[in-house]
Amino acid sequence: MRTIRSLLTRGAWLLSGATLVAFSALPGTSAAQDYPKQPIKLVLPFPPGGPTDLLTRVVSVKMGNAMGQNFVIDNRAGASGMIGAEAVARAAPDGYTILSNASLHIITPIVTPKMRYDAIKDFAPITQLADVPLVLVVNNASPIKTVADLIALAKSQREPLNFGSPGNASSQHLAGESFKLTARVPLQHVPYKGSAPALTDLMGGQIQLMFDSMPSAMPFIKAGKLRAVAVTTAKRSTALPDVPTVAESGLPGFNISTWYGLWAPRGTPASIVNQLAAQAAQALRQPDVHKQYVEMGAEPVGSTPEEFAKYITAERTKWEEIVRKADVKAGE
Structure with missing residues (x-):
């Protein structure tokens, strides 16, 4: 009798252990459970007062309220947005440093032969905020x-x-x-x-x-x-x-x-990226945010990470054609 009970107890322990291992193996599961547990740095590669700054601040306040943590704006201007973008590319992929940028993010590499980061491979697209x-x-x-x-x-x-x-x-x-x-x-x-x-x-x-x-x-x-x-x-x-x-x-x-969007560093757990995208979309659907965007001349979007990734690919092709026709070079 004792042997049967011990076997049953051991079997239940093994089953629960296996379940725990399987659950922890899901991508980003543990990361998403307690995210966010500290303020999130939102890097803007332009000075305050520009369109990226204005559109981002409206959404980030709503996202912060919904997620229970502040989004701290970090304006890092210079080098056509490359200084701020590089800072995010080099940041830890934990969801606590993200980038808000314009379509310039994918245009700059087209005219800049030597980049210190890859605008596509070093980032995880989160969502398109607006088309303007x-x-x-x-x-x-x-x-x-x-x-x-x-x-x-x-x-x-x-x-x-x-x-x-x-x-x-x-x-x-x-x-x-x-x-x-x-x-x-x-x-x-x-x-x-x-x-x-x-x-x-x-x-x-x-x-x-x-x-x-x-x-x-x-x-x-x-x-x-x-x-x-x-x-x-x-x-x-x-x-x-x-x-x-x-x-x-x-x-x-x-x-x-032009358009504006959010990116995270490459390797950021998909669960965190999806959570940020969902919160941004929810913020953009709120009547007061929608009204502010329209008054500024912006069309709110709020796409999924997958939709944003496809849009980026199509836009890159379009801008490559414009750059070729205008013969734009780096530094001009």
Whole structure:
């Protein structure tokens, strides 16, 4: 009798042990159980006040409230976003350091021969936050009121008009290069460390125009400090319904937008990546967040990690074609 009882006890112990081993072997299971247990660092590779900063802060507050931990914003500007992105690529893959970046994240490697990290292989896509039209803006005192005005002025000048961007090879930069090619006008690119300093110089008269992301440009448009001349997407923006598209202003086929997303370091457990994606999507569905995004001219997305990965692949192909046609080089 004692032998049978001992065998049964031993069998139950072995079964429970095997179950525990199998459960612990599930990818990311233990990591997800107690995540997050400390604040999460959210690296933004641009200065405060730009579109990446504005869009990310709105979502991160909601995510932090839902997850019970603060998202601490770390603005690390410079080198067209590479400084901040590299910091995340080198961070521990534990979910406590993540990156918020624009489409520049996948454009920069196309024009930069020697990268210190791989923008695809060194990161785990979390979610696309938003899709955003670009808007052609000028100083409110500028004589440029239409795309036709810009083309005529550019062709009449001895020196090229200067257009700013938040960095070399950003979607804003490439929009200007595409416009230059399509309209056949001389324009000189002036890169900045983010949209905020570029907009400051635009309002101060140091540069003449800019193709900027709507979230950062909208406050100045509403305040009457900048004039919106045209949007770069195929359709007009609901945030600026009276502003024509570049395409309907005489350059048919012109269609460029930018987008923003979250990434984690490669090797971050899938359970943590999925949790972050789900929380971001939930935040984007909240009426107040959705309203703020739309008012800034952004279209909320909230994709799954798998959907975001596929989107990144398609976008990389598109931007490679634009870079090739514009012959954009690193450092320009």
